Amino acid sequence: MHTVAVLVLDDVVAFDMAVPLEVFGRVRLPDGRRPYRLLVCGITREVPTETFTVHAPWGLEALADADTIIVPGASEYAGAPPEEVLAALRAAAARGTRIASICSGAFILAATGLLDGLAATTHWVGTDLLARLHPKIEVRPNVLYVDNGQLLTSAGAAAGLDLCLHMVRRDLGSAVAADAARLSVMPLEREGGQAQFIVHQQPPVPKGSLLEPVLSWIEENLGQDLTLEAMAARCRMSERTFSRRFREQTGTTPLQWLLRSRVRRAQYLLETTDHTVERIAEQAGFGSPTAFRERFKRVCGTTPQSYRASFRSTA
Incomplete structure (x- = not known):
């Protein structure tokens, strides 16, 4: 039997914690046997969440018996985990234990140093902060999860379902994983590949910047054929000077900014x-439906149709 330990710390996110219990707890082999044993572990027996208190029957010593450790997210992204937790995770990794994080649990795993030199992800809201705090990690903001073999990370809580099902498939094969996915009312593989659905925010522009007027003009004219020459002329600068100042103040290029805005x-x-799709391509300034589909998928990781199916408002 494979032992899965779910490590719950103060302010654990309730849904993050429930995800591995839901997925691994529902897995059955063809003969009806349960292949996973679940342990809920913590520093203390009573662990608060944002809505209720969790009872953790096992302490950190139980991590020594685990084949897989799941680190759910906590409500505070950048808080330093207790050193005893970091030491327990490092010791588990040294034994070859598989360790996976869900959502902001990546910050706890990153604090151990185990992810240094590896790729990782977290909820898209926290990817910039993760990259800033842990520059040795290759942060991938556009994926649902990253599998490095022994160490795995997932994006938001829903992506934790994808990650847990992926681990079940790795352990027991696609047929068992597909059955677990049906019981959790989840597709085994989500349409749109492994991409987070992100609303891409533009970098902030300093107040009073010379770029503020031109950026407002860009937003008002996205459906037009905007060129670097036209944007530079709007600021009465050469293209070279405009591009340099734009990058200095925003950290990106004018054309990349334009693409994100569109x-x-x-x-x-x-x-x-x-x-x-044809009308939206025109309204957003992509020129043609083909260009729209290609650039939208490059930025969002999915097609316009799949994005609409997932996020179309019914209000």
Whole structure:
């Protein structure tokens, strides 16, 4: 029997914690046997969540018996985990234990140093912070999960379902995993590949910046054929000077900013209107439906149709 330990710390996110219990607890082999034994472990027996208190029957010493350790997210992203927790996770990794994080649990796993030099992900809201706090980690913001073999990380709590099902499939094969997915009312593989659905926010521009007027003009004219030359002329600068100052103040290029703005406009239209893809491509300034589909998928990791199916407002 494979032992899965779910490590719950103060302010654990309730849904993150429930995900591995839901998935691994429902797995059955063809003969009806349960292949996983679940342990809920903590530093203390009573662990608060944002809505209720969790009883943790096992302490950190139980991690020594685990084949897999799951680290759910906590409500505070950047808080330093207790050293005894970090030591227990490092010791488990040294024994070859598989360790996976869900959502902001990646911050706890990152604090051990075990992810240094590896790729990882977390909820898209926290990817920039994770990269800033742990520059040795290759943070991938656009995926549902990252599997490094022994160490795995997932994006938001829902992506934790994908990750847990992925581990079941790795352990027991696709047929058993597919059955677990049906019991959890989840597809074994989500449409759209392994991409987080992200509303891409633009980098902040300093107040009073010379770029503020031109950025407002860009937002108001996304449906037009905007060129670098036109944007530079709007600021009465050469293209070279405009590009340099734009990157200095935003950390990105004018054309990349324009692409992100157009994608955000398209996301809004896909969510709130019944407009055809052809009309949205025109309204957002992509020129053609083909260009729209290709660039939207490059940025969002999924097609416009799949995005609309997932996020179309019914209000």
